[in-house]
Amino acid sequence: MNCGLRLLLYYKALDHVFQAAIHYALQDIGAGRIHNAQAQLQLLESLIDRKTIRDKNSDALIPEIVSLAARAPMQALRLLRYVLPRTNLPETMRSDIAGIISQCTIQFVHKGDWWEAKETLESLRLLESNKPIPKKNIFRVLEAIRVCTDRAFWRGDIQHVKNLTELVSSLP
Structure with missing residues (x-):
């Protein structure tokens, strides 16, 4: 397998990991499992910090975190700290x-x-x-x-x- 194909598969796999982390973070936020959501968001943060994943994917988390804030504002703030620097907000x-x-x-x-x-x-x-x-x-x-x-x-x-x-x- 040549290097270009390997690199493409690597980025594709990382994209799947990123999408799964977003999916599970959204589920955890919806169910009120804040610590689990924080773990998922830490994974997302490490992927973003390595510049391997596009920042636009973290935009999907913002509406869920905002809806969580009505029930648990302090936890929502903790979650916002992970994604806030990386999002383009309306x-x-x-x-x-x-x-x-x-x-x-x-x-x-x-x-x-x-x-x-x-x-x-x-x-x-x-x-x-x-x-x-x-x-x-x-x-x-x-x-x-x-x-x-x-x-x-x-x-x-x-x-x-x-x-x-x-x-x-x-x-x-």
Whole structure:
């Protein structure tokens, strides 16, 4: 078998692996098996990182992840982190995803988990890197940070105030 044919079969096999991983990830997302879906998405990510698979295939996951966000926003955010950098999103999806990320950021801010909030804001910045996102999402996050900063200030928790102030500088 010549080298060209071998290479063609190799890419064809990888394409089948990619399609199977997408199929099983979609099934796992639909059934609420988040950890299994994350494993499938890690496989997809490793294939994409090797530049052996076309990025357009990861677009199929976005609608499923957005629908999952209504039930489990934190898990949806974790899944979005795998596919977000690799997708070309339509404007409506960008708005939905910005809403998910904002909702998760607000939850992290209210829980006092400023490190996770900073990570989610990095996802928001990544989403905005191509096109602007709706400003209402950023304003919601700002309002949550303001409320939590006021509470921390009146409690005398200066470190928490500093952390929240740092979050404001992380906003896109």
